[in-house]
Amino acid sequence: MADDSNMSLLELNKIELIHLRDLMSVLLPAGDRFVSQALADSENRVYDEQTLWLKIHALCKLDGVNVGELAPDFVVESLTPQIMGVVQVCVNNDEDIVE
Numbered sequence: 001m002a003d004d005s006n007m008s009l010l011e012l013n014k015i016e017l018i019h020l021r022d023l024m025s026v027l028l029p030a031g032d033r034f035v036s037q038a039l040a041d042s043e044n045r046v047y048d049e050q051t052l053w054l055k056i057h058a059l060c061k062l063d064g065v066n067v068g069e070l071a072p073d074f075v076v077e078s079l080t081p082q083i084m085g086v087v088q089v090c091v092n093n094d095e096d097i098v099e
Contacts, residue, residue: 012059017056017063017065021065022074024056026073026074026075027074029075029076029077029078031075036049036053037049
C-alpha cells in the first residue's frame with residue numbers, strides 16, 4: 001500500500017488538467033513512444049509514469065475531459081530545415097600520418 005505521508009495535493013482547473021493530459025500525449029518524432037515514456041525509461045521511473053498517467057486518465061474521465069481515441073496526440077517534429085555540418089568526434093592526430 002502507498003505511504004500517504006509522501007503524497008502531495010495538486011488542485012487543477014479543467015484547462016490545467018487538459019494541458020497536463022496533452023503534455024503526457026507528446027510523441028517523439030518516430031511516433032512510437034511518448035516523451036513522458038522516454039523520460040521515465042531514462043530515469044528508471046516507468047512504474048511512476050504509468051501510475052501518474054492512470055491518475056490523470058481517471059481525473060479526466062471524472063471531469064468529462066476526453067481521453068484515449070477522443071483526445072488529441074501531439075508529435076515533436078522539425079518545423080524548419082535543420083542546419084547540418086560535419087564535425088570530428090574524436091581527435092587522434094597519429095592516424096593522419098601515413099608512413
